Amino acid sequence: MKPFLRLMKALSDANRVKIVKMLKRRPMCVCELQTALGVAQPTVSNHLKVLEDAGLVESAKAGQWVNYSLAEGESAYARALLQHLETWLEDDPEIARLLSGLDDIRRENICSVKPAK
Template sequence: MKDFIKVMKALSDPNRVKVIKMLQQREMCVCEMQEALGIAQPTVSKHLKILEDAGLVQSRKEGLWVNYRLSGGGSPYAASLLGNLKHWIETDPEIIALREYIPGLQRELVRKKQASPAETQKKDSSAAQDAATERRETHD
C-alpha cells in the first residue's frame, strides 16, 4: 500500500502531472521544463525528485546535462498510471498548450535566455576586450 500512496501523492500536484505529460513527448532537462512550466528551477527539481522517488521518472546524465524521461514504472502502480496518463487529459487546454510549445524548446537557447544579466555582461565585456585586443594586434 505504501507504493500506491507514494504514486498517488506524486500525481496529486498539477505541475507534476504536466511534467509527466511533457515527458511523454520526449526527454527533457530541468531548464526546459522550467521554461515550459514558468516555475523556478528549484521547484522543478523538487517535483522531479518526488516523481523519481515514486518510480514515475528516471534521470540519466549526458555530458553536462541531466535528462529526465518516464520510467518503465518502478512499481505496478507507477506503470499502470503512466499507461493510463498517456490517454487522460489530452484535451485539457494547458496540456494542449504545452504539447504545442515543447517542439520549439531548445535547451541551448533556454540556457542562454536564463543566463543571469551579470553572466551575460561578463561574457559581453570579455568579447569586447578580445575584439579590442585583436584590433590593436592587427594595427601594430
C-alpha cells in the first residue's frame, strides 16, 4: 500500500500534476520547468524529487543538462496513472495554456551556460 499512497501524494499538488503533463510532451530541464511554472528553482527541484520518489519521473545527465522525463513506470499503479494522465485535464484552461506555451520555452534561451575554457 505504501507505493500507492506515495504515488497519490505525489499527484496531490497542482504543480506536480503540471510537471507530469509537461513531461508527457517532452523531456525538460529544471530551468524550463521553472520558467513554465513561474516558481523558484528549489521549488521545482523539490517537486521533481517527490515525483522521482513516487516512480513517475526519472532524470538523466546529458552533457551539461539534466533531463527529466516520465519514468517507464516500475509499478502498475504508476503505469496506469501515467497512461490516464495523457488525456486527463486536457480541457482544463490552465493546463491548456501551459502546454500551448511549451514550444517557446527552450533551455538554450533561458539558461546562461558559458562554454568551458
